[in-house]
Amino acid sequence: MTRLLLLLSLLAPALAHAEIDIFACEPEWAALAEEIGGDLVDAYAATTAFQDPHYIQARPSLIAKVRQADLVICSGAQLEIGWLPALLQKANNPGVMPGSDGYLEASSLVMRLDATGNVDRAQGDIHPLGNPHIQTNPHNVLAVARALAARLSKIDSVNSNTYTKNLELFITEWTAAIERWETQAAPLRGKRIITHHKSWVYLERWLGLEEAANLEAIPGLPPTATHLSRLLERFADGGADVIIRSPYQDARPAEWLADRTGLPAIVLPLTVGGTDAATNLYTWFDDIIKRLLEATGDA
Numbered sequence: 395m396t397r398l399l400l401l402l403s404l405l406a407p408a409l410a411h412a413e414i415d416i417f418a419c420e421p422e423w424a425a426l427a428e429e430i431g432g433d434l435v436d437a438y439a440a441t442t443a444f445q446d447p448h449y450i451q452a453r454p455s456l457i458a459k460v461r462q463a464d465l466v467i468c469s470g471a472q473l474e475i476g477w478l479p480a481l482l483q484k485a486n487n488p489g490v491m492p493g494s495d496g497y498l499e500a501s502s503l504v505m506r507l508d509a510t511g512n513v514d515r516a517q518g519d520i521h522p523l524g525n526p527h528i529q530t531n532p533h534n535v536l537a538v539a540r541a542l543a544a545r546l547s548k549i550d551s552v553n554s555n556t557y558t559k560n561l562e563l564f565i566t567e568w569t570a571a572i573e574r575w576e577t578q579a580a581p582l583r584g585k586r587i588i589t590h591h592k593s594w595v596y597l598e599r600w601l602g603l604e605e606a607a608n609l610e611a612i613p614g615l616p617p618t619a620t621h622l623s624r625l626l627e628r629f630a631d632g633g634a635d636v637i638i639r640s641p642y643q644d645a646r647p648a649e650w651l652a653d654r655t656g657l658p659a660i661v662l663p664l665t666v667g668g669t670d671a672a673t674n675l676y677t678w679f680d681d682i683i684k685r686l687l688e689a690t691g692d693a
């Protein structure tokens with residue numbers, strides 16, 4: 395018995411190394427990697443729902459994770475431009491460099507909204523290549539799931555049947571969930587939302603919400619007093635239904651405007667883990683829709 399345990403403990407590290415290591419810049423892609431990869435992958439999220447993915451430190455622990463990764467998956471479109479290039483360079487792992495099979499840019503798989511073509515970030519707009527927050531439309535998640543399964547099958551061809559099977563199961567369940575969400579969210583059509591950052595444009599397009607304004611005057615720069623005063627003038631007598639921010643964003647601008655306009659101000663999880671209820675990809679969208687319905691009086 396003792397010998398068997400010893401043998402197992404010696405084998406365990408070798409077995410663990412058989413897993414495909416996935417480095418995901420954001421929690422939603424780590425969650426998706428687990429859906430498609432199952433037990434065959436070990437998915438690590440570089441950020442949590444309580445961190446601003448635009449601004450992350452390229453810590454040594456993250457460099458080590460990229461160095462051992464078999465696949466890197468990130469939203470892209472410059473969302474991680476402040477830290478991912480530094481991680482990739484320092485990790486020096488050719489298998490996951492942009493252009494290789496081990497690098498997947500999620501936003502390249504969907505039609506990006508709001509591309510300005512303005513590459514001068516000094517002007518403040520941090521989304522010149524289009525809005526990178528593609529995860530708020532579940533149809534986009536589906537497109538990424540397909541690409542992810544194809545990449546895993548390529549990197550780990552021995553297990554390609556399993557990845558294909560996992561993908562098929564995910565497509566079935568996710569498509570049914572999308573139908574459910576679209577039915578539940580029908581009363582949200584035409585609701586006017588004020589968002590802290592341009593984080594929700596894909597959700598708006600999907601559910602027919604209207605973006606009345608942003609608390610940020612320029613995407614990526616903190617809301618200013620001047621801009622908030624203008625918003626107060628504009629929305630003092632209606633014109634919007636709800637003010638939205640993500641868990642990592644400063645609550646004060648939203649609450650300032652809410653106090654003076656009487657509009658409800660709510661937190662919406664921008665990714666998995668952003669609220670207590672948003673424990674996985676499914677409950678995350680459940681919670682987004684539930685919170686919006688409650689805030690707009692349609693729950």
Ligand SMILES: [Zn+2]
Pocket residue numbers: 448520521526527591592593613
């Ligand atoms: Zn952004």
